[in-house]
Amino acid sequence: MASKSPQFLRSYGNPKKIHRDAPFFVSIITDIEFITASAVAAVVVAGYDLLLGSIAAFYVFAIPYTKVEESFNIQAMHDILYHRHRLENYDHLEFPGVVPRTFIGALIVSILGLPIVVVINLLQLSKIYALIAVRLVLGCVVLSTLRFFRIQVRHKFGHQVEAFFVILTALQFHMLFYCTRALPNILALAVVNMGYAYWFRGNFYTALNCLVFATAVFRCDMLLLLCPLALELLLTKSISLWGAIKYCIGPALLSIGWSILLFTFMLITCNYLELFMSANLV
Numbered sequence: 458m459a460s461k462s463p464q465f466l467r468s469y470g471n472p473k474k475i476h477r478d479a480p481f482f483v484s485i486i487t488d489i490e491f492i493t494a495s496a497v498a499a500v501v502v503a504g505y506d507l508l509l510g511s512i513a514a515f516y517v518f519a520i521p522y523t524k525v526e527e528s529f530n531i532q533a534m535h536d537i538l539y540h541r542h543r544l545e546n547y548d549h550l551e552f553p554g555v556v557p558r559t560f561i562g563a564l565i566v567s568i569l570g571l572p573i574v575v576v577i578n579l580l581q582l583s584k585i586y587a588l589i590a591v592r593l594v595l596g597c598v599v600l601s602t603l604r605f606f607r608i609q610v611r612h613k614f615g616h617q618v619e620a621f622f623v624i625l626t627a628l629q630f631h632m633l634f635y636c637t638r639a640l641p642n643i644l645a646l647a648v649v650n651m652g653y654a655y656w657f658r659g660n661f662y663t664a665l666n667c668l669v670f671a672t673a674v675f676r677c678d679m680l681l682l683l684c685p686l687a688l689e690l691l692l693t694k695s696i697s698l699w700g701a702i703k704y705c706i707g708p709a710l711l712s713i714g715w716s717i718l719l720f721t722f723m724l725i726t727c728n729y730l731e732l733f734m735s736a737n738l739v
Contacts, residue, residue: 505623506604513596513633520634521589530639533563534591535584538574560719561674562644570594596637602650603636609657645675649682656686661696662704669705673712 523531532548537560540546573590603626611619626632635643652667665687672679690696 505607505619506600508627509600509603509623509633510596512627513600513636514593516634517589517592517596517637521585521592523588524638524640527639530563530641530644531588531591533560534567534570534639535587537564537567538571538587538591559641559674559716561715562641563639564719566591566595566598566639569598591639592637595639595643599636599643599647599650602647602654606650606654606657609654613657641675645671645679648675649679652682661690662700665690665696665701665705666708669709670712673709674716 536547570587570591573594574587577586577590607619607622610622636646648667648671652664652671655661655664655667665683668679668683668686672683687696687701691698691701
């Protein structure tokens with residue numbers, strides 16, 4: 458039997474060597490499990506995005522036409538995309554509406570949708586396809602910010618809460634229908650999503666800056682979100698009063714400056730106080 462021991466060890470491995478290499482095999486198995494789990498998580502996250510995006514796109518193709526409250530922004534997108542620098546042809550000069558509106562949201566969506574609209578014009582398709590295109594672009598912007606917020610929900614509360622968040626969003630009509638409608642509320646919603654995501658992430662000053670921008674540009678009633686959040690951060694000593702002033706005064710002035718500059722360029726003369734207190738409330 459003694460003569461067979463070397464052969465036995467050669468055939469089945471040296472126990473000391475196996476013991477010495479065990480951490481290596483454990484590391485390989487751990488890496489494989491991590492890669493597999495990451496791949497599954499990526500598939501699940503992509504599935505969430507596909508589910509919400511598909512529902513929003515269905516609403517666009519089923520109901521592509523314009524709601525009266527979004528007529529200003531839709532017309533502004535049309536003028537930016539089709540009239541471009543020919544400002545005398547812009548609709549708002551002849552039909553200014555009851556209150557002035559900001560062009561910033563319409564300008565951003567138009568720039569993102571410009572390549573698609575160029576292709577639509579080259580194919581000589583109807584303008585209804587351009588309307589569908591800008592709606593889809595707006596939906597992508599809003600859902601991208603919602604995805605950023607959802608990722609922070611997962612990091613803070615876990616995968617189960619993220620799954621319930623997606624299910625709730627998919628089952629309720631309002632969010633996925635209106636995310637493609639060019640209302641001031643929806644344009645502000647994209648920025649608010651980012652603000653709350655940065656809040657969950659711990660970037661408190663960035664969160665406040667997002668809400669300051671949404672308040673100054675789109676809806677002044679965003680103060681109902683900005684003030685309680687700022688107060689909570691101050692009371693918990695997550696931020697300082699001087700820090701809030703120092704980090705938020707610049708973005709606030711820039712937001713107001715951009716609005717005034719764009720209104721001046723669009724040949725709209727109005728008092729910004731009137732714009733802030735009336736237009737953003739409607």
